[in-house]
Amino acid sequence: MTRHIRHAALFCALLLVALLVNAARVQVLHAEDYEANPANRRATITRYQQPRGDIWVDGRPVTGSRDTGEHLRYERTYSDGPLYAPVTGFASQEYGTTLLEATEDAVLSGAAPVLQPLPLWNEFTRSRSAGGDVLTTIDPRAQRAAYEGLRGRKGAVAAVEPSTGRILALVSVPSYDPEPLSGNGRTAREAWARLNADPDRPMLNRAVQRTYPPGSTFKVVTAAAALDAGVVKGVDEPTRSPDPYLLPGTTTRLVNGTDRCRNATLRDAFVRSCNTVFAQLGVATGVERLRRTAESFGFNDADLRVPFPVAPSTFDTTVDAAQLALSSIGQYNTRATPLQMAMVAAAVASGGQVREPYLVERTTRASGGTVSAAGSGAVRRAMLPATASRLRELMRGVVEDGTGGKAAIEGAVVGGKTGTAQHGLGNSGMPYAWFISWAQREDELEPKVAVAVVVEDGEGSRREISGGGTAAPVARAVMEAVLRPE
Amino acid sequence: MSKAGITLATAGPSAPAVRPTGRRGVELALIVLAVGLSVYGYCAVGLARNGTVPPGAAGYGAGLGVLAVLAHLAVRWRAPLADPLPLPIGVLLNGVGLVLIYRLDLETPGDRAAPAQLIWSTLGVALFIAVILVLRDHRVLQRYTYLCVTVALVLLTVPILFPAVNGARIWIRVAGFSIQPGEFAKVLLAVFFAAYLAANRSALTYAGRRVWGMQLPTGRVLGPIVAVWLVSVGVLVLERDLGTSLLFFGLFVVLLYVATGRTGWIAVGLLLASLGAVAVGRLEPHVHHRIETWLRPFASIEAGEGPNQIAQSLFAFAEGGILGSGLGLGHSVLIGFAVKSDFILATAGEELGLAGLSAIILLYGLLVERGYRAGLALRDPFGRLLAVGLASLVALQVFVIAGGVTGLIPLTGMAMPFLAQGGSSVVTNWAIVALLVRLSDSARRQDAAGALR
Known part of the structure; x- marks a missing residue:
């Protein structure tokens, strides 16, 4: 019997060894597969176990976290949600993250390895760093001025600091409150359905x-290319341009919204926004040189990030002469984001230099230590300094005696350019009203702000004036908020 | 086997004054260690969850300590030569089980199971003490062979009269208490098997004819085996309790092999078991579903229905890794239903890691080993078979449930001995440990008597 007891003991030992081997298989060999399984909620639970780091605007957090005591514990809250939604985006337990909440997620959620006190510390202690903070470049007064200015309309504002590229305002209207999307319950689902069904697309960041289509505001780019190329010698020499202008190779006649455009000087053509003059200038400058200038301003750049990706503004290079003529006045396939047009104004304001725009000044640990800070980004030259100074003059003219009079600010030098862009099939849509500008206090050395405003429903009038009528006052309010912080 | 044994063997008959020394001091030290570890775990849960030592820590430690010391005193008084390991192992496993259940109670505030489990543990230790005090010689149990089997069969069949709970008819509910009579039946059946086989060994061993080199049993002695097989399948079909029937059948085959040494029995046993398994797997939807889930644990995720319990259990084990997330810091509660009972091991796996899980499995292994030691040391066939039977019972049960929750074999609802929530199970396991302590004491006594003779 003794021998058989030993056999039975061996059998029991084999059973327990099988258990140990299998436990090692599950807990070590397959552990990573199982942890990465999308149905495994552990990563999600850990993520919401602690308060999320905050996004700051001018020394004040505009986000927060709420302890729900639920399984996914902390939910995002927003103060002034609709105002800052184009900056923060949303952070939803159900629908993911967008904009800064998305690009800075690793810091905010505490997952970024750089937040650890020592390399591999979190892996070793199985802990998670406290969520870090993101400090933005936004100027709350400019942001609010832009938001209030667009109230009741549809449109967007982008404002940057020309000397650095810091984004001072980023507004899209109609906006939405991201807070109801934060959770994972019925509130979030209903808000999500409602926002997606809204024909005005409030979650679209129009900026x-x-x-x-940038319309006449693109004439700044065309003028820069023409001046740099020497196609126009001086701003006060008459250009040899007909009115109306017959688009090359077609029988289509391009007309102006204003008169006195035939053979107008560049200054007059710019101030009055003569389509014929700039169409002809664009064709004379040539697609190659125009493309080079447009691209140095930032057009055709699919990789621009602020840090969230910016839709590429386009300048089509596969065009015939007639299409080039239309492209030069910001029509045809020429398209731009409001941020791109703010960069154009900023380049003029800063002597022809284009600085990559950015939205994040600094990211910090929860304890306050800096994780990363915005360095001086790449600088490109979009035009010669002499050209920039001539364009500043032209843009001042628009505000002082042209279509942009409503942007004038007392005690400051302001330059601008209006635009009315037609769109839709057969130009049936309501035109977009544009205004791009920069402003410099008289007692300061350089312009402090460059801004682009687009209003989608540019009132009823199809006249050029609408850019100056509806968009310019918004730009003025934004510039004033930056120049005169009360 | 032991120092004392060697001393006796060398001393021989010329030194009758030498008495085998009990190792009660070792036992007491190990009990203190076991209680200390349990209290440490209890405090670790509180510290991890709230940053403070839980208010009940002292009471919990005192309660467990008093129970363990009372059990120890009973052993010291009535079984002084017993093996010092089974009692501390029982205390440690029971203590860890209470910690795990208390830890899971924090996740389910509406359903507190730890206090009830502590009461059942008290009853279990009381039964342990009673067995040690009353049962002075294990051979007394042989007198009650047929009483045991009758009571066992009654206990097994009673739940059929009660409504099914979660698909299995294994509970009876009286006055708010739910009892699993099948748990008690295990010990009684082990006693019956040991006694029946000890009495009928020769008939079973030497009868029958040889086929293909195997000694096959005759029809007359085959009867009881077929009867047991039928009872197992009956339990399975009528109560849908795959685990218990597997346990009974495995126990019987092991004891039959040990008693007769005939491989033919194993062949017959495996044949009958596989026939039953295939038939039931095909015909019984409940069991069929379990097998499907075992083969493809993530099928429900791919089908978009979310993870099933096995998948959640595997996730929990995987999260534990080698060192575990730490007590109170895992998310095994995602398993949902039965997380404190059948799936309690997943919490251990997640929060204590492979290291802790291995320690727990090795504790069971040690308990089984001590049972087999006692079986080898005993001289009477009944005692040997009983020790082997009880030890195998623990090993089989641990294998069936731990293998089930880790995806090694199809899941069968069964309680992890000592760890899992479930009063019947805890009480039964304390009875098993009590019998093992008694058997080891008898072994040393027989040893000493044999040496002195």
Whole structure:
């Protein structure tokens, strides 16, 4: 019997060894597969176990976290949600993250390895770093001025600091409150369905995610290319341009919204926004040189990030002469985001230099230590300094005696350019009203702000004036908020 | 086997004054260690969850300590030569089980199971003490062979009269208490098997004819085996309790082999078992579903229905990794239903890691080993078979449930001995440990008597 007891003991031992081997298989060999399984909720639970880091605007957090005591514990809250939604985006337990909440997620959620006190510390202690904070470049007064200015309309505002590229305002209207999307319950689902069904698309960030035909504001780019190329010698010499202008190779006649455009000087053509002059200038400058200038301003750049991706503004290079003529006045396939047009104004304001725009000044640990800070980004030259100074003059003319009079600010030098862009099949849509500008206090050395405003429903009038009528006052309010912080 | 044994063997008959020394001091030290570890775990849960030592820590430690010391005193008084390991192992496993259940109670505030489990543990230790005090010689049990089997069969069949709970008819509910009579039946059947086989060994061993080199049993002695097989299948079909029937059948085959040494029995046993398994797997939807889930644990995720319990259990084990997330810091509660009972091991796996899980499995292994030791040391066939039977019972049960929750074999609802929530199970396991302590004491006594003779 003793021998058989030993056999039975061996059998029991084999059973327990099988258990140990299998436990090692599950807990070590397959552990990563199982942890990465999308049905495994552990990663999600850990993520919401702690308060999320905050997004700051000018020393004040505009986000927060709420302890729900539920399984996914902390939910995002927003103060002034609709105002800052084009900056923060949303952070939803159900629908993911967008904009800064998405690009800075690793810091905010505490998952970024750089937040650890020592390399592999979290892996070793099985802990998670506290969520870090994201400090933005937004100027709350400019942001609010832009938001209030667009109230009741549809449109967007982008404002940057020309000398650095810091984004001072990023507004899209109609906006939405991201807070109801934060959770994972019925509130979030209903808000999600309602926002997606809204024909005005409030979750679309029009300042960076949507391109518009820039219309006459693109004439700044065309003028820069023409001046740099020497196609126009001086701003006060008459250009040899007909009115109306017959688009090359077609029988289509291009007309103006204003008169006195035939053989107008560049200054007059710019101030009055003569389509014929700039169409002809564009064709004379040539697609190659125009493309080079447009691209140095930032057009055709699919990789621009602020840090969330910006829709590429386009300048089509596969065009015939007639299409080039239309492209030069911001029509045809020329499209730009409001942020791109703010960059154009900023380049003029800063002597021809284009700085990559950015939205994040600094990211910090929860304890306050800096994780990363915005360095001086790449600088490109879009035009000669002499050209920039001539364009500043032209843009001042628009505000002082042209279509942009409503943007004038007392005690400051303001330059601008209006635009009315037609769109839709057969130009049936309501035109977009544009205004791009920069402003410099008289007692300061350089312009402090460059801004682009687009209003989608540019009132009823199809006249050029509408850019100056509806968009310019918004730009003025934004510039004033930056120049005169009360 | 032991120092004392060697001393006796060398001393021989010329030194009758030497008495085998009990190792009660070792037992007491190990009990203190077991209680200390349990209290440490209890405090670790509180510290991890709230940053404070839970208010009940002292009471919990005192309760467990008093129970363990009372059990120890009973052993010291009535079984002084017993093996010092089974009692501390029982205390440690029971203590860890209470910690795990208390930890899971924090996730389910509406359903507190730890206090009830502590009461059942008290009853279990009381039964342990009673067995040690009353049962002075295990051979007394042989007198009650047929009483045991009758009571066991009654206990097994009673739940059929009660409504099914979660698909299985294994509970009876009286006055708010649910009892699993099948748990008690296990010990009684082990006693019956050991006694029946000890009495009928020769008939079973030497009868029958040889086929293909195997000694096959005759029809007359085959009867009881077929009867047991039928009872197992009956339990399975009528109560839908795959685990218990597997346990009974495995126990019987092991004891039959040990008693007769005939491989033919194993062949017959395996044949009958596989026939039953295939038939039931095909015909019984409940069991069929379990097998499907075992083969493809993530099928429900791919079908978009979310993870099933096995998948959740595997996720929990995987999260534990080698060192575990730490007590109180895992998310095994995602398993949902039966997380404190059948799936309690997943919590251990997640929060204590492979290291902790291996320690727990090795504790069971040690308990089984001590049972087999006692079986080898005993001289009477009944005692040997009983020790082997009880030890195998623990090994089989641990294998069936731990293998089930880790995806090694199809899941069968069964309680992890000592760890899982379930009063019947805890009480039964304390009875098993009590019998093992008694058997080891008898073994040393027989040893000493044999040596002195």
